[in-house]
Each structure stands twice: as structure tokens, then as C-alpha cells.
Amino acid sequence: MAETKRRQLRVLPGLVAEDFQHPSDVKATAALRSVPGFDKALSKVMEYGLERVYYLENVASNVRVTDKMFPRMHRALRWGCKILDVDEPEMYVTVDPVPKAFTYGNTRPFIVFTSGLIDMLDDEERFFVIGHELGRIKADHVLYTLVAENIAAIVEIIGQATLGIGALLGQGLVFALYEWQRKAELTCDRAGLLCVQDFEPCVRAFMKLAGGARSLFGEMDRDEFMRQIRTYEEADTSNLNKAYKVLLTLQRTHPFSIERAAELETWHASGEFERLLNRGRESQ
Numbered sequence: 001m002a003e004t005k006r007r008q009l010r011v012l013p014g015l016v017a018e019d020f021q022h023p024s025d026v027k028a029t030a031a032l033r034s035v036p037g038f039d040k041a042l043s044k045v046m047e048y049g050l051e052r053v054y055y056l057e058n059v060a061s062n063v064r065v066t067d068k069m070f071p072r073m074h075r076a077l078r079w080g081c082k083i084l085d086v087d088e089p090e091m092y093v094t095v096d097p098v099p100k101a102f103t104y105g106n107t108r109p110f111i112v113f114t115s116g117l118i119d120m121l122d123d124e125e126r127f128f129v130i131g132h133e134l135g136r137i138k139a140d141h142v143l144y145t146l147v148a149e150n151i152a153a154i155v156e157i158i159g160q161a162t163l164g165i166g167a168l169l170g171q172g173l174v175f176a177l178y179e180w181q182r183k184a185e186l187t188c189d190r191a192g193l194l195c196v197q198d199f200e201p202c203v204r205a206f207m208k209l210a211g212g213a214r215s216l217f218g219e220m221d222r223d224e225f226m227r228q229i230r231t232y233e234e235a236d237t238s239n240l241n242k243a244y245k246v247l248l249t250l251q252r253t254h255p256f257s258i259e260r261a262a263e264l265e266t267w268h269a270s271g272e273f274e275r276l277l278n279r280g281r282e283s284q
Helices: 002-006 023-033 038-047 050-061 071-084 115-120 123-138 142-149 151-161 165-196 199-211 214-219 222-237 239-249 257-270 272-282
Strands: 090-094 101-104 110-114
Touching: 023 165, 050 090, 050 101, 050 110, 050 142, 071 090, 071 123, 071 165, 090 115, 101 123, 101 142, 110 115, 110 123, 115 123, 123 142, 123 165, 123 199, 142 165, 165 199, 165 257, 165 272, 199 222, 199 257, 222 257, 257 272
Parallel strands: 090 110
Antiparallel strands: 101 110
């Protein structure tokens, strides 16, 4: 985190989720709440205690990040919590070659990094992802994420309880949850940028997530990646391409890395990011 310290990170006291929430996230959340069966799905999550099950499994099988265990990651976690004004959650590392990070738990949230993601990213890029996950907590996304991760089982439970009618309604809930998850990611990316306070680690993280073979990291080119983003955006001039993009993402829980990079670049350049940082400077 040496580079982070030299950049003198700004703390953002009084920050609220609405300050950085992506408008598509706001719309998707409202649409999700209007879907029949959503309230019942939430009640099933609480009824069956899925949060407790995940927490116990996590404590039993993974390694917790502390000031003595993976101290660099712990320092990044503490910085992220200070910047976003979030209570420090527990964070763990699990052995899994698939590069990903996730947050579980509504009343007692915890973050998990896979070993594959840690090996892929440098310290600054990991800090961006830690900020991204803290953004889930800040924006109260965690309960909805828990529902999304268990939606297949929940729909089956609802269907059995209502002689199959609930399962039919549940398909609308499944697609609404996918849409919400994709839009929520854009809000969390903004939180990650607010933590690392430099767009370049964010771009590098997206590059690696899109095509990050470790042996080829040194040959990746940032400008080429940004040109690829422009190519993807320019495809929207065709209505058929727009339709294909919808179909390609319909059942995805995350937007494509290129889409995320483009959305974050737009927000970074809009002036809103700088405005929030300047507000942090004025408070110091």
C-alpha cells in the first residue's frame, strides 16, 4: 500500500450511498421490489437462516484477514472502511483458483477473496476490489445478494408451497435479480474507485479480469484495452447489436468487464468523483 499512502488518501466523512449510487442501480432496485414474490423470497432467506449457515462454513474453512494474518490486506480493509465510513467487516481468504470476491451476511457481513484473485491482482488492484465489496455493505446490497445467490432453491420452496404457482412467478424474480445484480456492480465499482482514488488500478483490474493470464500480464496494454471498450460502445449504432447485448447479459450476474470499465470511466470523467473527493479534502 506504499503508493496509496504517498497519494494521501482522502477520507469521506458523512458519505452516504446515494452520493455515488449508479442511477441504473436505483431503477433496478425499485423494479426488483415490485416483482411478485420478492417479499416472500426475503422471508424465506431469514426463515431458513442461510446467513448463519454461510458464516459458520466460512469460519470453518477459510483464513481470516487480521493485522497479523495478511496484514497488507488488513491495512487496505481498514483504509477502505475509514474512507467509506463503514464498520469494519470480517474478511477471509479461501483456496479457489477462480478469481472472485464476494460479500455475504446481512446482520454480520463478511468479505471473501479467492486465492486466484489475490494471485492475479497487485496491492492497489486488490484495494479497488476491497472497496468494491465494502460498497455492497455501504449500499445495503448484501441481503439482496444473499437472495440472488440462493434464488433457485428459494423459487423451488415457494413453488412447492403454492402448488407450482409461486415457481412461475419466481421466474420473473430470477430475471429481476440478475438485472439488479448487474446494476449493483456499477455502484460498487464507484465505491472501489472512491477508495483507491486513482482510475488506473481500476482499469488494470478490469483488464486482468477480462483476460488475465498471469504469464501475460506484462504484455497487456492499457490503451489497447480502452480502444476495445470504444469498439464495444460503437456497436450500439445497430439496433440488432443492442438486442444481442441484451440477450448476452440476460442471465449474467455481472456486466462484462469492458462494460464496467466504460461505466466507471464515464463517472470518473463526469466531475462527480472529483466533487466527492474535494468534499473530503474540505473536511480535513
